[in-house]
Amino acid sequence: MRISALIPAALAASTALATLAAGPALATSCAEEISTLERRLDSAGAEKVTGKEPPGGPTSSHSDKALAQPPGGKPSDPSVKPSASGVQEARDLVQKAKAEEKAGNAEGCRNTIMKAKEKAGALP
Numbered sequence: 001m002r003i004s005a006l007i008p009a010a011l012a013a014s015t016a017l018a019t020l021a022a023g024p025a026l027a028t029s030c031a032e033e034i035s036t037l038e039r040r041l042d043s044a045g046a047e048k049v050t051g052k053e054p055p056g057g058p059t060s061s062h063s064d065k066a067l068a069q070p071p072g073g074k075p076s077d078p079s080v081k082p083s084a085s086g087v088q089e090a091r092d093l094v095q096k097a098k099a100e101e102k103a104g105n106a107e108g109c110r111n112t113i114m115k116a117k118e119k120a121g122a123l124p
Helices: 002-026 030-041 044-050 084-102 106-120
Strands: none
Touching: 030 044, 030 084, 030 106, 044 084, 084 106
């Protein structure tokens, strides 16, 4: 009876360890989010919205999944329409997120990045 009691406990323990080990690997770090959003804010689409070329020129994601052109039509949610002021606010929030990341405030960084994405809107 002792062996039969140990097997379920051992299985439960190994499952718990596997879940804990996989958890952090599934999360995206705030630094990655910052980098991704910075590329969006320095893209040709952002330049089209703001009328200003980003410092260092517009960048490209060089992603196989990137579209050659933005989709036609209008966003279904009008609040995601990008604006020059929204892009600037997003850039300011990215700087704040960088400071939070550097200070070790991961949750604050993620919250700030989410706000920055909302301010940037759906860039072309």
